[in-house]
Amino acid sequence: MKYAEAGINLEIDLGTGNIERKATDEMLTESHLGGQGTAARILWDRVPPEVDAFSPDNLLIFSTGLLVGTPVIGANRTMVNTISPQTDRYSHSIFGGFFGPELKYAGYDKIILRGKAQSLIYLYINNDKVEIRDAAHLQGKGASETAEIIQAELKDTRIQVAAIGLAGENRVFMASIEHANSSASRGVGMIMGDKRLKAIAVRGTKDTYVAKPAELFQICNRMVQEIHDNPDAGDTMAHGEGDEFHVNNFAWGNARGRRKDFWSKEREEAWLSLENKLRVRWNGCYNCPKDCHQAINYPGRRPYFQKCYSKLTYAMAAMEDLEFDYDIIGLTQEYGLDAYSTPQVMAFAIELFEAGILTSQDLPDFPATGAARFFYLLEIIVRREGIGDALANGVYLAARQIGKGAEAFDHNTMKKFEQVPIKLSMINYPYFLMYATGEKMAINQIEGSFPQTPIADKAEREAYVKGWVAAPERFKKWLMEWEPRTHPTIEASVHICDWNETMHYVDDAIGTCAFLSSFRGQFGGRPPYHIHNLPELISLATGKPLDSDGLWKIAARNRNLIRAINIRRGLRRVDEAPPANQWKHRDPLAEKQLLDAYYEFKGWNDDGIPTAETLDRFDLSYVKDDFIGRGILEKEHMTHDKT
Amino acid sequence: MAQAKKIRKRITIHANKCIGCRACELACAAFHAKPRYSSINPARSRIQIIKDPLKDIYLPVYAGEYTATECTSRNKYILDGKEYSNCDFCRASCPSRDLFKEPDSGLALKCDMCEDTPPLKLPKCVEWCPKGALIYEEVEEQVQEQAPPLGAIEIGVESMIEKYGLQKVLETVAKLARP
Numbered sequence: 171m172k173y174a175e176a177g178i179n180l181e182i183d184l185g186t187g188n189i190e191r192k193a194t195d196e197m198l199t200e201s202h203l204g205g206q207g208t209a210a211r212i213l214w215d216r217v218p219p220e221v222d223a224f225s226p227d228n229l230l231i232f233s234t235g236l237l238v239g240t241p242v243i244g245a246n247r248t249m250v251n252t253i254s255p256q257t258d259r260y261s262h263s264i265f266g267g268f269f270g271p272e273l274k275y276a277g278y279d280k281i282i283l284r285g286k287a288q289s290l291i292y293l294y295i296n297n298d299k300v301e302i303r304d305a306a307h308l309q310g311k312g313a314s315e316t317a318e319i320i321q322a323e324l325k326d327t328r329i330q331v332a333a334i335g336l337a338g339e340n341r342v343f344m345a346s347i348e349h350a351n352s353s354a355s356r357g358v359g360m361i362m363g364d365k366r367l368k369a370i371a372v373r374g375t376k377d378t379y380v381a382k383p384a385e386l387f388q389i390c391n392r393m394v395q396e397i398h399d400n401p402d403a404g405d406t407m408a409h410g411e412g413d414e415f416h417v418n419n420f421a422w423g424n425a426r427g428r429r430k431d432f433w434s435k436e437r438e439e440a441w442l443s444l445e446n447k448l449r450v451r452w453n454g455c456y457n458c459p460k461d462c463h464q465a466i467n468y469p470g471r472r473p474y475f476q477k478c479y480s481k482l483t484y485a486m487a488a489m490e491d492l493e494f495d496y497d498i499i500g501l502t503q504e505y506g507l508d509a510y511s512t513p514q515v516m517a518f519a520i521e522l523f524e525a526g527i528l529t530s531q532d533l534p535d536f537p538a539t540g541a542a543r544f545f546y547l548l549e550i551i552v553r554r555e556g557i558g559d560a561l562a563n564g565v566y567l568a569a570r571q572i573g574k575g576a577e578a579f580d581h582n583t584m585k586k587f588e589q590v591p592i593k594l595s596m597i598n599y600p601y602f603l604m605y606a607t608g609e610k611m612a613i614n615q616i617e618g619s620f621p622q623t624p625i626a627d628k629a630e631r632e633a634y635v636k637g638w639v640a641a642p643e644r645f646k647k648w649l650m651e652w653e654p655r656t657h658p659t660i661e662a663s664v665h666i667c668d669w670n671e672t673m674h675y676v677d678d679a680i681g682t683c684a685f686l687s688s689f690r691g692q693f694g695g696r697p698p699y700h701i702h703n704l705p706e707l708i709s710l711a712t713g714k715p716l717d718s719d720g721l722w723k724i725a726a727r728n729r730n731l732i733r734a735i736n737i738r739r740g741l742r743r744v745d746e747a748p749p750a751n752q753w754k755h756r757d758p759l760a761e762k763q764l765l766d767a768y769y770e771f772k773g774w775n776d777d778g779i780p781t782a783e784t785l786d787r788f789d790l791s792y793v794k795d796d797f798i799g800r801g802i803l804e805k806e807h808m809t810h811d812k813t
Numbered sequence: 814m815a816q817a818k819k820i821r822k823r824i825t826i827h828a829n830k831c832i833g834c835r836a837c838e839l840a841c842a843a844f845h846a847k848p849r850y851s852s853i854n855p856a857r858s859r860i861q862i863i864k865d866p867l868k869d870i871y872l873p874v875y876a877g878e879y880t881a882t883e884c885t886s887r888n889k890y891i892l893d894g895k896e897y898s899n900c901d902f903c904r905a906s907c908p909s910r911d912l913f914k915e916p917d918s919g920l921a922l923k924c925d926m927c928e929d930t931p932p933l934k935l936p937k938c939v940e941w942c943p944k945g946a947l948i949y950e951e952v953e954e955q956v957q958e959q960a961p962p963l964g965a966i967e968i969g970v971e972s973m974i975e976k977y978g979l980q981k982v983l984e985t986v987a988k989l990a991r992p
Contacts, residue, residue, distance in 0.1 A: 239853060241839060268835070275854060314867065327865065350866070375856035375916035383850035387843060391940065394836060398943035450869045454832040457839050459943045461832045465866055473867040 185285025204236030223255035235681015239274030276374025312504030313348035335506030338363035355508035381713025402694035404460030425591035471500025480509030487513030488540035599663035640700030837938035877904025879921035
């Protein structure tokens with residue numbers, strides 16, 4: 171019997187219809203934990219760089235985190251990994267809700283999909299019974315509508331469904347995978363559509379086991395109340411906190427300017443009253459007492475779940491107000507679209523129109539207001555109609571397809587992917603490194619443990635550091651020394667970037683929610699989960715000894731392996747450049763020093779490639795051999811001086 | 814029969830406070846595993862959240878008595894514009910649905926308020942619901958004094974009678990009793 175994990179991966183070839191149950195490899199679980207970690211290993215082994223994202227040989231992997239389905243509070247994440255055609259790199263996405271636990275209870279850690287079905291199908295997993303079913307009747311249906319139809323036809327409302335909408339079916343690059351109150355963004359829905367897989371429906375009623383159940387339950391029994399009471403845990407931004415910060419500090423339109431005059435007391439009151447009117451209820455994910463999501467009932471739309479920052483992304487990109495956002499999400503979530511990247515594509519199209527690069531021939535009867543234009547663009551993008559076909563490939567590729575100077579309006583992508591629209595005045599050292607070197611294409615998947623800004627008041631700083639159990643010792647000194655309007659030192663910045671990303675690599679392997687862990691440490695410094703208490707929880711669940719250093723090493727191994735996947739697909743130092751206007755005041759010398767210091771700290775060479783020694787240190791010799799075989803690394807000296 | 818005072822355990826369900834996280838199901842299932850906490854499987858839970866989130870239906874329901882036959886009716890309740898079936902409120906482990914049955918054996922499950930020695934302060938589901946949707950209370954009630962409980966043989970014979978009829982059981986006992 172295996173602990174924490176179910177011990178079985180489901181291997182499905184959608185081209186041939188072959189379905190196999192494969193036992194997981196215990197050694198891999200020990201070295202990568204699970205979730206994204208083991209998924210990355212499978213992608214490394216089976217999807218070489220010669221395989222194009224659209225090839226049937228590209229894999230789409232749904233992974234439950236190692237702790238999903240155990241009593242660990244908020245361990246409910248499903249990771250989705252594949253190769254993205256937009257970036258030609260590793261693609262990583264996460265969603266919460268109830269899907270991952272249901273899959274674990276059905277007896278599986280992963281669903282590994284290859285091949286393409288001949289027509290639209292959906293997958294039905296009910297414990298040992300796994301069926302590929304016709305989905306012709308679901309074609310064009312909205313994502314939550316699809317879930318509802320499947321639950322009705324299988325006569326079980328406990329079935330958990332992850333589905334794509336029209337955007338995924340039409341291979342729109344911004345397509346998401348939608349499930350209950352969560353969604354997987356960064357383009358994974360497009361690969362699901364490319365494989366002609368409309369939905370995965372799961373029902374599981376099997377037992378899962380942990381190694382030390384009584385001990386683990388005792389801790390979780392205490393933590394459920396602590397997490398509920400912890401004001402720094404959960405998505406406090408969903409509850410209105412941060413609206414003012416976001417509208418004041420994030421860039422509007424096509425990631426252009428800030429609007430310092432937009433927010434007012436009246437605006438705040440109007441927003442609160444609108445939200446209270448539209449909200450059906452706050453609700454949560456599996457086994458978590460935080461109510462981070464709200465069910466919304468907007469007149470004329472299907473009820474939907476509002477997710478995180480999607481509350482503002484469409485409104486700000488369209489230069490509209492909150493009500494417009496609530497209105498358009500009613501459509502975009504049914505179509506299955508990523509609320510981070512899609513609004514940027516639309517705002518980009520509007521700029522091209524205003525600049526005369528797109529004309530009324532491209533956009534016949536294009537309306538005048540931001541709201542009407544967004545609704546118009548939405549329909550042509552999800553259907554890939556006319557110019558919508560280019561726009562559906564995301565800003566970077568669309569700019570190059572459209573040409574005529576459109577490239578100049580692509581100013582907020584990095585590694586070909588749309589970035590969060592935040593343009594600030596002064597370069598920020600740790601943020602420069604996180605943007606430059608992150609493999610996950612989104613800053614919110616990298617930042618999160620060290621505070622974003624220094625604490626001005628000395629006494630407050632001391633109090634913060636005093637109870638800062640989440641932080642490894644070295645960070646306490648760096649925070650104490652950090653004065654307003656100064657940069658942390660280069661050494662501190664390197665470590666801050668390292669700690670921030672490490673915690674995400676931990677969450678992505680074990681399935682704990684970033685709002686209880688990797689993302690939330692930066693605000694208040696009291697995240698429920700951190701590098702010092704997670705090893706015990708993992709160890710009680712798996713029965714294998716683990717300490718903080720050991721967990722850090724596993725996270726670093728996963729980080730290097732994912733780095734290696736991208737290196738093998740061509741990623742080099744030259745790509746690690748945040749958008750030119752990310753900060754108004756840049757510092758090329760400091761940036762070079764930062765990148766040099768970070769690469770050196772990571773054990774990567776000047777081009778950002780993990781060295782042979784580093785790969786050996788993380789037991790990734792097979793990566794080293796592959797790199798040497800491909801000429802990415804030079805062959806090591808075979809003779810050693812034995813004197 | 815004479816009147817007596819009895820402490821009755823009660824869980825008050827504030828359905829409007831439920832956020833649908835199902836931690837109660839997880840905790841219940843694990844507590845009732847044998848040995849305690851040895852497995853986790855919400856399908857074995859004696860509390861189930863009847864949920865249709867986009868219709869704002871969140872109804873924690875506890876497993877009650879087993880019933881051999883299902884109801885003939887499927888009445889509807891409309892409460893605050895939300896539609897429920899009478900099954901949604903029903904606590905029975907019943908042939909018409911999978912709820913409140915052991916997933917392997919199909920044996921009926923029933924909430925026992927987490928009776929344990931020594932007694933717990935709170936039933937596990939209540940302890941795992943910091944949202945306050947489940948509130949445990951002990952209330953004193955006047956009850957009719959109960960007849961002494963049936964012994965194991967009596968329970969067995971009673972179910973044999975229910976299944977085969979009194980006559981058949983009597984004949985069988987007589988047959989077996991013959992020297």
